[in-house]
Amino acid sequence: MPQGNADTPGRTNQAERAGPSHGRRLRKGIGMSKRQRRDKNLSKGDDVSWRSHGQTVQGKVEGKITSRTSAAGRTVDASPDDPQYRVRSDKTGRTAVHRPESLDHRGSRS
DSSP states (O other): OOOOOSSSTTOOOHHHHHGGGTTOOOOTTTTOOHHHHHTTOOOTTOEEEEEETTEEEEEEEEEEEOSOEEETTEEEOOBTTBOEEEEEETTTOOEEEEOGGGOEEOSOOO
């Protein structure tokens, strides 16, 4: 019997093809080991980009956080084995904290 739905016999929609995630985009870094995330080697001044509210934001790394602390308006649960990075948006000047797997390296340090 062919797969399909009532609207288009023989065809499946995206949610049916996607399986248990129901079409949701998977986060970058899932399936990466802690070592792979840690080996990303970002440094203060590196140009990075990240996704926020459906847009790509560009900015600079301000520092590496390796202990539980309060930053960017929230408690950051970082450790030496699972660091996070404080970044500043080029456009708004606001700071945020992200895990290394959510940051994309854009170029050289300035």
